[in-house]
Amino acid sequence: MASKLLTSVKVGDLTLKNRLVMAPLTRARAGREHVPNELLAEYYSQRAGAGLILTEATMIATDGCAFTAEAGIWDAERIAGWKKVTDAVHQKNGLIAVQLWHPGRAAHSLLNGGAQPISSSNKAIRDGKIHTPEGSQSYEVPRALRTDELPGIVELFRVAAKNALQAGFDAIEIHGAHGYLLDQFLRDGVNDRSDAYGGSLENRARLLFEVIDAGVEVFGAGRVGLRISPLVPFNDMVDSDPQALVAYVAEQLDRRGIAFLDLRHDQFDRPEEQALAKIARKAYRGTLMRNGGFDQASGEAALADGSADAIIYGRFFIANPDLAERFASGAALNTMDGSTLYTPGAHGYVDYPTMKNSAEKSAAV
Numbered sequence: 494m495a496s497k498l499l500t501s502v503k504v505g506d507l508t509l510k511n512r513l514v515m516a517p518l519t520r521a522r523a524g525r526e527h528v529p530n531e532l533l534a535e536y537y538s539q540r541a542g543a544g545l546i547l548t549e550a551t552m553i554a555t556d557g558c559a560f561t562a563e564a565g566i567w568d569a570e571r572i573a574g575w576k577k578v579t580d581a582v583h584q585k586n587g588l589i590a591v592q593l594w595h596p597g598r599a600a601h602s603l604l605n606g607g608a609q610p611i612s613s614s615n616k617a618i619r620d621g622k623i624h625t626p627e628g629s630q631s632y633e634v635p636r637a638l639r640t641d642e643l644p645g646i647v648e649l650f651r652v653a654a655k656n657a658l659q660a661g662f663d664a665i666e667i668h669g670a671h672g673y674l675l676d677q678f679l680r681d682g683v684n685d686r687s688d689a690y691g692g693s694l695e696n697r698a699r700l701l702f703e704v705i706d707a708g709v710e711v712f713g714a715g716r717v718g719l720r721i722s723p724l725v726p727f728n729d730m731v732d733s734d735p736q737a738l739v740a741y742v743a744e745q746l747d748r749r750g751i752a753f754l755d756l757r758h759d760q761f762d763r764p765e766e767q768a769l770a771k772i773a774r775k776a777y778r779g780t781l782m783r784n785g786g787f788d789q790a791s792g793e794a795a796l797a798d799g800s801a802d803a804i805i806y807g808r809f810f811i812a813n814p815d816l817a818e819r820f821a822s823g824a825a826l827n828t829m830d831g832s833t834l835y836t837p838g839a840h841g842y843v844d845y846p847t848m849k850n851s852a853e854k855s856a857a858v
């Protein structure tokens with residue numbers, strides 16, 4: 494059967510050369526000041542063979558740090574850093590969208606100049622630890638944002654979107670997944686508010702859609718996407734009705750003509766995950782991208798059965814900068830080295846071999 498993964502697809506205002514999308518991947522190479530540098534430019538441009546690159550989760554505020562050395566986009570210095578990256582990707586005929594992110598309660602005061610983490614409620618993440626300059630720590634009890642503070646959060650995303658436009662990004666992806674701030678409003682396992690941002694699904698999704706609408710004002714709906722992960726438990730998350738959540742969000746995205754929905758599955762082939770994809774497909778006419786455990790064959794199958802328009806690959810893209818070429822030729826894939834995911838420097842970041850440089854090396858021997 495002919496490959497559909499390697500065919501072009503229209504995503505909002507963009508035309509992707511293939512249906513392989515690179516997942517947002519935090520790699521912690523932007524240094525203590527969160528400034529994108531030449532190394533990031535090299536890394537992302539090596540992966541310009543993807544139909545679309547989604548960047549690592551990118552800080553929109555100086556006190557919105559949950560890792561170390563993740564990139565930021567809140568001011569001119571960081572915009573200039575990202576410009577190096579987008580230029581390098583565009584030179585190689587690639588497209589790149591920035592993932593705009595606020596960690597909410599998944600942050601720590603030790604990473605944010607003493608600022609207490611914020612959230613929809615004051616429920617802390619119970620499981621897991623966070624890496625800080627003073628070692629591994631338990632998560633802190635967050636401060637529930639007051640209603641009158643929420644326009645300020647929307648504003649942070651709006652400014653970040655404007656900065657993304659200036660930095661030369663082709664699109665933005667709003668991070669509504671993985672238990673970060675917008676997801677902390679969306680899912681009812683955390684959100685226990687009684688104002689207009691809590692209770693009903695419409696209320697819990699209100700902040701998310703205010704952020705999306707701000708992004709649309711800057712980029713236009715044809716260059717905005719959203720990531721959600723209704724069944725991913727990471728960061729101590731749960732929702733009582735993930736199917737209703739997807740139906741509502743998908744319908745609202747459709748109404749606004751949003752370019753793409755990035756549906757992040759815990760594992761795509763679980764029946765309850767397949768059910769979510771069906772619900773999204775029914776309610777939403779934009780580009781449905783699915784992610785979470787796909788390989789080449791299962792990606793092709795999801796495109797063939799119509800449950801996805803594009804497939805997002807994460808770990809494969811870490812280890813295989815030329816993933817599209819490898820899929821096209823049926824070449825073996827490099828395996829990912831888990832020990833260098835978040836270590837500083839080039840090793841394990843920009844030194845995974847492509848087929849081309851492996852061939853050149855063996856010709857030289």
Ligand SMILES: Cc1cc2nc3c(=O)[nH]c(=O)nc-3n(C[C@H](O)[C@H](O)[C@H](O)COP(=O)(O)O)c2cc1C
Nearest residue numbers: 516517518519549550785786787805806807808834
């Ligand atoms: C090292 C690493 C970093 C990640 N960073 C992010 C991130 O910044 N934002 C995000 O939404 N997901 C992040 N993810 C999740 C991936 O985008 C993706 O959903 C996950 O790897 C599943 O896709 P896969 O099975 O193709 O690898 C990360 C995953 C890994 C392995």
